[in-house]
Amino acid sequence: MADGRTSGSISGENLLFLTDEQLRQGIEAMFFAYRGFTADPDRILTDMAYGRAHHRAIHFINRAPGTTVNNLLNILGVTKQSLNRVLRTLIADGLVESRVGQTDKRERHLFLTEDGRTLEGRLSDAQRARMRAAFRDAGPDAVAGFRTVLEAMMDTEMQRTYTRLKESGA
Amino acid sequence: MADGRTSGSISGENLLFLTDEQLRQGIEAMFFAYRGFTADPDRILTDMAYGRAHHRAIHFINRAPGTTVNNLLNILGVTKQSLNRVLRTLIADGLVESRVGQTDKRERHLFLTEDGRTLEGRLSDAQRARMRAAFRDAGPDAVAGFRTVLEAMMDTEMQRTYTRLKESGA
DNA sequence: CAGTTTATGTCAGCCTTGTTGACATTCCAA
DNA sequence: TTGGAATGTCAACAAGGCTGACATAAACTG
Numbered sequence: 090m091a092d093g094r095t096s097g098s099i100s101g102e103n104l105l106f107l108t109d110e111q112l113r114q115g116i117e118a119m120f121f122a123y124r125g126f127t128a129d130p131d132r133i134l135t136d137m138a139y140g141r142a143h144h145r146a147i148h149f150i151n152r153a154p155g156t157t158v159n160n161l162l163n164i165l166g167v168t169k170q171s172l173n174r175v176l177r178t179l180i181a182d183g184l185v186e187s188r189v190g191q192t193d194k195r196e197r198h199l200f201l202t203e204d205g206r207t208l209e210g211r212l213s214d215a216q217r218a219r220m221r222a223a224f225r226d227a228g229p230d231a232v233a234g235f236r237t238v239l240e241a242m243m244d245t246e247m248q249r250t251y252t253r254l255k256e257s258g259a
Numbered sequence: 260m261a262d263g264r265t266s267g268s269i270s271g272e273n274l275l276f277l278t279d280e281q282l283r284q285g286i287e288a289m290f291f292a293y294r295g296f297t298a299d300p301d302r303i304l305t306d307m308a309y310g311r312a313h314h315r316a317i318h319f320i321n322r323a324p325g326t327t328v329n330n331l332l333n334i335l336g337v338t339k340q341s342l343n344r345v346l347r348t349l350i351a352d353g354l355v356e357s358r359v360g361q362t363d364k365r366e367r368h369l370f371l372t373e374d375g376r377t378l379e380g381r382l383s384d385a386q387r388a389r390m391r392a393a394f395r396d397a398g399p400d401a402v403a404g405f406r407t408v409l410e411a412m413m414d415t416e417m418q419r420t421y422t423r424l425k426e427s428g429a
Numbered sequence: 430c431a432g433t434t435t436a437t438g439t440c441a442g443c444c445t446t447g448t449t450g451a452c453a454t455t456c457c458a459a
Numbered sequence: 460t461t462g463g464a465a466t467g468t469c470a471a472c473a474a475g476g477c478t479g480a481c482a483t484a485a486a487c488t489g
Contacts, residue, residue, distance in 0.1 A: 106399040112387045113322075114425050115394065115406065116296075120315070121417045122409035123293050124336060126286075140445050140476095145290070152283075158467060166294060171447050173468060195455045195466040217282045223411035224285065227404065229276040234397065234404020236285065239292035241393035247291045255284050310474055328438065341476055343439060365437045365484050 129215035142167075142175045144212055147201065150185060151209045152254060155198045157190070164250055184208060299385035312337075312345045314382055320355060320369045321379045322424060327366045334420055354378060 105111070130144050149164050150156060158176070162169050176199070179185040184205035190196035201209060224232050240248060275281070300314050319334050320326060328346070332339050346369070349355040354375035360366035371379060394402050410418060 106402050107391055107394055109387065110428055112390045112394065113428065115390050115402070116386055117421060117424060118406055118409040119293070119296050121421045122412040123289070125412045125414055125417060126289050128414065142446060168448065169467070197467070216286055217279065219412060220282045220285050221277055223408055224277055224282065226411040227407040229273070231404030231407040232276050232285070234401030235408035236288055237397040237401040238393055238405035239288040241396040242292040242295045242389060244295055244298065247295060251287060251291045254287060258280055258283065312475060338477060339438065
């Protein structure tokens with residue numbers, strides 16, 4: 090199967106979109122598009138002393154204010170030690186506030202400060218601008234397909250996290 | 260506009276797919292899906308002493324055998340120093356062969372060895388399997404939309420590279 | 430055709446961000 | 460009340476980005 094020309098052509102249906110060549114194009118599209126996806130916020134971040142990891146933390150703290158470190162860990166899929174380094178700098182720089190939980194004092198609840206929200210807005214605006222342009226160029230049907238495929242590419246665990254965030258949103 | 264509810268609702272058309280909330284969901288879908296996209300090859304690679312950078316190099320050398328280092332640099336969008344570290348280990352381990360150009364002796368042309376092709380197959384199979392499952396679940400129309408949006412998300416320079424590769428393919 | 434400029438690739442060293450291991454604090458249940 | 464589980468922090472290391480300095484080959488220029 091490694092170099093078979095079509096991988097799903099056993100059936101009689103029109104499965105030409107499942108040929109290895111089509112899949113490879115999808116893989117490469119994913120690779121190049123992700124670069125574009127991160128390019129604009131990355132540019133903003135390197136001007137300050139931050140990286141993509143800081144952006145991710147800021148994004149999800151903004152999305153779910155008061156979230157715990159542990160919850161953020163599950164969303165981001167990194168180790169707590171790795172996240173901790175990022176959080177430490179964000180807290181030290183006054184962009185994130187960490188409050189000890191009142192019911193469970195082991196927990197730290199995370200919030201963006203005013204400065205944090207300002208930076209979040211800058212980063213979001215940049216990233217959304219590109220996404221908006223892409224969505225508008227592609228049209229609503231293409232966008233629906235885009236999201237369907239992306240969801241199907243996630244692990245079930247990620248899907249659940251994604252859906253939970255989605256539903257908490259609007 | 261940073262926290263406006265809709266960003267494109269000036270027009271009378273049905274532009275509800277361009278609301279900030281929809282864009283944010285697209286952003287998060289991209290984030291989670293990319294994790295899934297890289298998860299399977301990553302697992303294979305960490306067993307050996309390689310990382311995602313090695314995978315990318317192997318992928319595109321396989322895609323365009325005989326490519327020069329400089330060409331690969333443009334495709335991957337990293338610095339030559341960064342790529343060089345990866346190439347050096349791949350060559351040392353006998354997965355990639357580097358031949359001095361005959362017309363222009365400054366150039367090095369890159370090829371996968373037999374072992375290199377074997378690893379490439381393993382990685383490709385893993386990544387394609389997930390992509391195939393996602394494509395099949397989503398169906399051909401969704402896949403078309405997926406690719407349309409991803410292409411619209413690339414910089415024009417990347418789009419050109421992507422298209423060139425695509426057309427050289429089948 | 431000699432000297433300079435350009436193209437290409439390599440080496441050294443730094444930074445971000447991932448990893449594992451060790452540990453302090455807090456909570457809860459036996 | 461004490462021992463284990465949960466939560467978060469600190470230290471040290473590895474991968475893979477980056478810039479800067481440099482060697483060599485090719486191309487250009489007077």
